[in-house]
Amino acid sequence: MPKMLPTVVGNLVSKPATRPHPYKRREAFVRARGRIIFDISRCIFCGACALRCPAGAIRVNRAERELVFEPFRCIVCGACVDGCRRGSAQIIPQYHSPAYTKPEEYYRAPVEVKDEDQL
Amino acid sequence: MGEAHMQHSELPDIENVQVVEKQHLLQRVEELAAQGMRFITTTCIDNGEQFDVYYHFDHNLQLTHLLVTIDKNEALPSITPVYFCAFVAENEMKDLFGLRVDGLNVDYQGRMLVSEEVPAPPMRKKEVSERRNGDGS
Amino acid sequence: MAVKTVLPFGPQHPVLPEAIQLRITLEDESIGQVLPALGYIHRGIEKAGEKNDYPLNVYLVERICGICSATHGLAYCLAVEKLLGIEPPPRANYLRVVWTELHRLHSHLLWLGLLADAFGFESLFMQIWRIREMVMDVLEKTAGNRVIISVNTLGGVRRDMTDEQIEETLNTLAECERQLNGILPVILEDYTVRKRTVGKGVLTAEQALRLGAVGPTLRASGVAQDVRMTGYAAYGELNFQPVVEQAGDCYARAVVRARECFQTIDLIRQALQRLPEGDIQTKPRGNPNGKAIARVEAPRGELMYFVVGNGTKNLERMRVRTPTLANVPTLLEMLPGAEFADVPVITLSIDPCISCTER
Numbered sequence: 058m059p060k061m062l063p064t065v066v067g068n069l070v071s072k073p074a075t076r077p078h079p080y081k082r083r084e085a086f087v088r089a090r091g092r093i094i095f096d097i098s099r100c101i102f103c104g105a106c107a108l109r110c111p112a113g114a115i116r117v118n119r120a121e122r123e124l125v126f127e128p129f130r131c132i133v134c135g136a137c138v139d140g141c142r143r144g145s146a147q148i149i150p151q152y153h154s155p156a157y158t159k160p161e162e163y164y165r166a167p168v169e170v171k172d173e174d175q176l
Numbered sequence: 177m178g179e180a181h182m183q184h185s186e187l188p189d190i191e192n193v194q195v196v197e198k199q200h201l202l203q204r205v206e207e208l209a210a211q212g213m214r215f216i217t218t219t220c221i222d223n224g225e226q227f228d229v230y231y232h233f234d235h236n237l238q239l240t241h242l243l244v245t246i247d248k249n250e251a252l253p254s255i256t257p258v259y260f261c262a263f264v265a266e267n268e269m270k271d272l273f274g275l276r277v278d279g280l281n282v283d284y285q286g287r288m289l290v291s292e293e294v295p296a297p298p299m300r301k302k303e304v305s306e307r308r309n310g311d312g313s
Numbered sequence: 314m315a316v317k318t319v320l321p322f323g324p325q326h327p328v329l330p331e332a333i334q335l336r337i338t339l340e341d342e343s344i345g346q347v348l349p350a351l352g353y354i355h356r357g358i359e360k361a362g363e364k365n366d367y368p369l370n371v372y373l374v375e376r377i378c379g380i381c382s383a384t385h386g387l388a389y390c391l392a393v394e395k396l397l398g399i400e401p402p403p404r405a406n407y408l409r410v411v412w413t414e415l416h417r418l419h420s421h422l423l424w425l426g427l428l429a430d431a432f433g434f435e436s437l438f439m440q441i442w443r444i445r446e447m448v449m450d451v452l453e454k455t456a457g458n459r460v461i462i463s464v465n466t467l468g469g470v471r472r473d474m475t476d477e478q479i480e481e482t483l484n485t486l487a488e489c490e491r492q493l494n495g496i497l498p499v500i501l502e503d504y505t506v507r508k509r510t511v512g513k514g515v516l517t518a519e520q521a522l523r524l525g526a527v528g529p530t531l532r533a534s535g536v537a538q539d540v541r542m543t544g545y546a547a548y549g550e551l552n553f554q555p556v557v558e559q560a561g562d563c564y565a566r567a568v569v570r571a572r573e574c575f576q577t578i579d580l581i582r583q584a585l586q587r588l589p590e591g592d593i594q595t596k597p598r599g600n601p602n603g604k605a606i607a608r609v610e611a612p613r614g615e616l617m618y619f620v621v622g623n624g625t626k627n628l629e630r631m632r633v634r635t636p637t638l639a640n641v642p643t644l645l646e647m648l649p650g651a652e653f654a655d656v657p658v659i660t661l662s663i664d665p666c667i668s669c670t671e672r
Binding site: 187189190212214216217219221230232236237239259263264272282287288289291298 | 348350351352355357359360395396398522523524525538540542543602603604605606615617619621629630632634638639641642643645671
């Protein structure tokens with residue numbers, strides 16, 4: 058009994074060792090692999106990311122300048138980020154939040170206006 | 177990326193391979209067991225007409241290999257009388273390639289890994305019925 | 314007159330970490346004959362490896378097993394680098410050693426926790442996994458993920474470690490070592506733990522060699538074989554000896570793994586202190602052609618990859634021989650004659666990783 062007393066008193070007065078999770082989340086580490094996002098203004102639709110994806114989560118249509126990405130097929134390996142020469146595919150450290158359905162993300166290139174008369 | 181223009185003799189290959197006929201296989205394996213070799217595994221490669229079966233052994237971190245080439249409908253003798261642990265690798269070859277192995281001590285009849293709904297051994301090469309090249313020919 | 318019953322142990326059992334079934338023939342509480350039934354996690358990875366392009370196979374192969382994922386990637390990269398004829402730069406070799414050894418540390422800590430759980434010592438299980446959380450944090454800060462760290466690529470590694478990350482790693486390892494020194498005597502010198510593991514599941518040295526056992530299962534029987542001594546990826550320049558015990562029972566296997574934790578921490582310190590400067594990857598060129606074998610020491614034993622290329626961008630054959638596939642036949646000799654209550658402890662002592670076994 059006297060051997061246990063310091064431990065018991067210490068456990069009574071110290072604060073809990075766990076974090077109250079949904080109310081206070083841990084910040085993601087800087088180099089963690091969370092999810093992939095595309096910055097479409099830099100993309101040239103070369104298709105290098107689609108060639109390197111082992112899960113087949115990216116489809117690039119060069120003629121119509123369109124990119125389709127399925128985030129729930131992605132395994133966040135980062136092969137597309139390594140292969141993109143323009144810096145359009147990026148990894149951010151926050152995880153994708155859970156969802157009820159599996160959405161697809163469509164990206165379209167912004168249309169260039171060449172002539173003032175088109176407006 | 178260009179293709180590698182290499183001669184056939186310069187291709188990287190594994191060392192210490194001894195080619196063995198099917199009849200002498202058990203005898204060679206007994207000689208290796210007497211030298212204290214540890215059995216690693218077997219590998220089966222389907223090269224179209226026949227099966228190439230490699231047996232890999234190790235002694236003090238040096239590798240030795242035996243190579244047996246047989247036809248697809250022949251049967252191999254099992255080496256489980258000498259190495260008891262070989263039944264896992266030989267059953268796997270039976271399941272995935274449909275290779276017949278006789279004399280196994282623990283025999284799963286081709287159902288160790290592959291379930292009953294699979295009609296044909298999965299890892300055999302399939303027959304090519306139509307071939308089209310990239311330029312449309 | 315003995316009563317014979319056939320009892321299926323697994324595939325779902327509270328003590329088994331993975332799904333394997335052992336059909337045990339019992340005669341009044343002692344075991345007669347054991348028959349394993351595999352095939353619950355067969356995913357056909359060798360076939361998928363032939364359909365993928367060869368660079369994409371690195372991602373496929375890392376996901377064969379979660380606990381030894383970096384070693385599978387390392388073995389595949391070593392084999393294909395032999396076929397392509399490229400050499401990774403020295404800094405990449407040292408970084409590969411650091412990440413592989415961190416992986417081994419987390420795997421052994423996981424196993425020690427599961428051993429404590431196998432005989433109901435749950436509070437020790439939680440304490441050991443708490444130490445393991447520090448290692449997982451280091452892996453996430455340096456490599457990107459906690460479990461499938463994905464750092465190996467053809468020709469080198471994908472990421473570099475900055476100086477402050479190296480210092481943070483060394484500090485975390487010092488803290489881990491201090492806590493392990495405090496907690497491992499509890500598991501290794503406790504009377505109850507010794508009563509349940511000493512003298513159970515004995516494997517002599519000739520039996521172990523003849524049955525093809527690898528890894529800590531072999532080293533606990535007195536045979537000093539460690540594939541790291543062949544000197545792949547900067548192990549040839551580090552200073553270490555295989556950890557060997559003589560008894561061959563479950564207690565000896567636990568001691569081997571515990572001592573390997575300390576050897577791992579020492580190896581990481583040596584590698585980080587000698588880290589050379591330079592780049593981290595040489596670019597792969599061409600298509601693989603020929604045959605090559607690569608052997609790597611995974612946390613559970615010797616992992617062998619046999620890769621055959623035919624000059625196109627698909628491989629002809631990719632053969633994987635995982636360590637648990639070699640350790641499962643030892644169960645068929647260790648279990649007969651033992652008591653039924655020892656079955657979970659003996660099965661756990663070979664460290665089964667069934668998702669590796671039936672890729």
